[in-house]
Amino acid sequence: MFRGHEQARIDDKGRLKVPNVFRSVLENKYGRELFLTSLTGEYVRLFPMPVWIDIEEKLGQMPSTHPSRLRFLDRVNFFGQVAELDTQGRVLVPARLRETATMSGDVDVLGVQKYLDVWNHDRFLTKLQREAYTDDDARALSEFGI
Numbered sequence: 001m002f003r004g005h006e007q008a009r010i011d012d013k014g015r016l017k018v019p020n021v022f023r024s025v026l027e028n029k030y031g032r033e034l035f036l037t038s039l040t041g042e043y044v045r046l047f048p049m050p051v052w053i054d055i056e057e058k059l060g061q062m063p064s065t066h067p068s069r070l071r072f073l074d075r076v077n078f079f080g081q082v083a084e085l086d087t088q089g090r091v092l093v094p095a096r097l098r099e100t101a102t103m104s105g106d107v108d109v110l111g112v113q114k115y116l117d118v119w120n121h122d123r124f125l126t127k128l129q130r131e132a133y134t135d136d137d138a139r140a141l142s143e144f145g146i
Contacts, residue, residue, distance in 0.1 A: 001025070001113055002025060002026075002111030002112060002114065002115065002116055003113070004110075005109065005110050005111070006019035006021060006022065006108075007106060007107070007109070008107050008108075008109050008118070009106055009107065010093060010103045010104050010105060010107055014092055014095065014098050014103075015086075015091060015092050015093070016044075016090065016091050016093055016107070016109075016118060017088065017089055017090045018046075018085065018089050018090070018116070019109055020089070022109060022111060022116055023089045026048055026085070026116075027085070029048070030048030030050050030051065031048065031049065031050070032084050032085040033048075033049040033082065033083075033084050034047060034048060034049060034052075034082070034085065034091060035047045035049060035052040035081075035082055036081055036083050036091065036094060036097065037075075037076040037077075037079045037080035038075070038076075038080075038097055038100075038101060039072070039076065039079075041079055041097065041100035041101055042100070042101055042119075042123060042127075043101055043117050043118060043119045043120075043123075044093055044097055044101055044103060044117070044118040044119075045115055045116070045118075046115060046117075046118065047115045048115070049082075051115060059072070059073070078096075079096060079097045079100070081094040081097075093118075101118075101119075101120060102120045102123060104120075106121050107119060107120060107121060108120075108124050
């Protein structure tokens with residue numbers, strides 16, 4: 001399971017060096033193959049391939065013409081690309097996604113249980129300010145015992 005936060009960098013060639021704490025979980029539990037994508041283009045989401053395959057199987061249970069399924073696939077395929085960690089733990093972020101998510105230099109890598117999210121540091125701070133954690137959020141989580 002991925003949890004917590006690490007700082008990382010996108011190098012001049014557009015590669016992310018996956019932080020070691022996440023890399024060890026990724027390689028030991030899931031392997032080196034990834035699906036990199038985004039729903040909005042604001043961030044990069046790194047799915048271990050077995051996790052992505054589970055999502056595809058669930059999508060396959062939906063009607064192929066379901067509007068939500070189509071919108072989801074439009075976005076993840078537009079931004080998405082299969083990739084693999086190299087021997088140094090780096091992965092190339094697709095150019096389209098690097099541009100839309102402003103992925104260069106320092107980035108934040110967040111563990112989100114079964115996948116990793118990568119954010120431009122300044123963009124993520126703006127997101128945190130824009131999307132405040134509210135009493136309604138606390139109540140909703142308490143319904144699940146959290």
